[in-house]
Amino acid sequence: MAEIRLENLQKRFGDFTAVREASFTVADGDFFVLLGPSGCGKTTTLRMIAGLELPSFGKILLDGEDVTFSRASHRDIGFVFQLFALYPRMNVRENIAFPLRCQSVPRAEIRRRVAEVAALLRIEHLLDRPVAGLSGGDSQRVALGRAIVRRAKAFMMDEPLGALDTEFRHLMCVELRALHERIHATTVYVTHDQIEAMAMADTIAVMNGGVVEQLGPPMEVYERPASVFVADFIGSPAMNFLPFEAALARGAEAIRVGGASVPVPVLREDVSARPLLCGVRPEHIHFSHDAALRAEVLATEYLGNCQIVTLATADGTTLRAKADVNTAAARGDHVGLQFDAAAVSLFDRASGRSLRTARDDLPLGTRAGVDHG
Structure with missing residues (x-):
């Protein structure tokens, strides 16, 4: 896995500044959560780390390498988004295997890694089923499987539980954290839900108006808020x-x-x-x-x-x-x-x-x- 470091990162859209001088480090193997209300800059920050947006200023380093202006395809990053974006004409096995097929991985290796990921996510029984009939929770597991089968340096997750109902979201919070404990993948996770953040994060960055208001472990952010905004946003x-x-x-x-x-x-x-x-x-x-x-x-x-x-x-x-x-x-x-x-x-x-x-x-x-x- 890899350390991710941001140095004075900024993103402007015309006269609007979406992210202002963001500087922080995501430690190797950390589950790092970008938390804040809609429009605070958290998704824009994630997209810049992933290479889907280019910063206006600043620097992004992945495992010590400057990737600020590298294409997303050159950053060795796995993606999981709120909309599962599964391929409807493929079954579960084919969806998970698709990134490996694109990389021309040998068939025997594809079979082995798909089986390994399916066992990790407890979806072996779903491998030959079409994705169209899957529940929201199972669809999210397949999307996760497709991301982690590549063994990328880091994973970006943009509100991956937002489309699930309350019961499934709670279950997937537990499962995502358990999955992280098993694979120790460097993960940057975006959410507006403080309960998700507090339940899963090793480190939370609370954002407001494009600025990182506070950075720290969940207990520190809750017990010692750095600002009125953080104190008001965290806690129910x-x-x-x-x-x-x-x-x-x-x-x-x-x-x-x-x-x-x-x-x-x-x-x-x-x-x-x-x-x-x-x-x-x-x-x-x-x-x-x-x-x-x-x-x-x-x-x-x-x-x-x-x-x-x-x-x-x-x-x-x-x-x-x-x-x-x-x-x-x-x-x-x-x-x-x-x-x-x-x-x-x-x-x-x-x-x-x-x-x-x-x-x-x-x-x-x-x-x-x-x-x-």
Whole structure:
């Protein structure tokens, strides 16, 4: 397999810039996910890596070789797209074998590799069936088989599960990750679905407006979002954002929200002259009779294993908490709220970027305790 490196990659379509100075490395054997909303530049970035679009500026290196302006056919990359694009007049075996036939691979080798891939994807029983009658999940397996049978240096996948229903998508997420564990192929995967990204990725690049907002493993992107956009895009429900009443100096340990003092991780930088936001995820908000911060319950949503409670503070800020199903919360109730202080994020309200706090010095996954030193 191969390492993929992008250096200051840009793509312009007339006056519109689709991708702005993208620089990152996809490690050899990494399952790398480009995640973001429609129009953010993720598919354009994938197409430039694949050679289907030429960049306006920048450089693309595949396994150390500069392939910036090489044709797609010269990059040794396998493709899997949302539309399966199977050949309807061929059966499953012939569809998988087609790339090898185009390369004039000997027939015995084709038979051996098709059988190997079919076993890997658990579709041996489908090899002699026409593709027209296959389910969406089986069609996607055939499309995957046609890509990996070539043993390419890297694989590009552009929303390959987008055409499947919810049940199949969940199943294929599990199977794609399991397949990756078996073949360790360098993979760049495009999706707008955060659940797919979090379930499968080794590394996530969150894109917005043609810019890579954050790059990192799923837990880091979720727990330590680099911007308001990332915090809002990742998570369901999304992170709550609360403007607070006074600017902070370096070393501050608390903020005032809704007239109450709320502890936060110690601020590591001086932002005393800038308006800020406090960010807290729904699972880090808890009900407490003794809490100074009060809120009114606006609505509850029962989800089986938990409930989502929508609340409004005294200053009119709306937030959502993820509570145990046995927690008493009815519309019109007034409750006290406490935050997991070590899990709170602080953001610059103007730029949207996160600020450095004591939580950045703690191991990922830390849930309790605040550094006051």
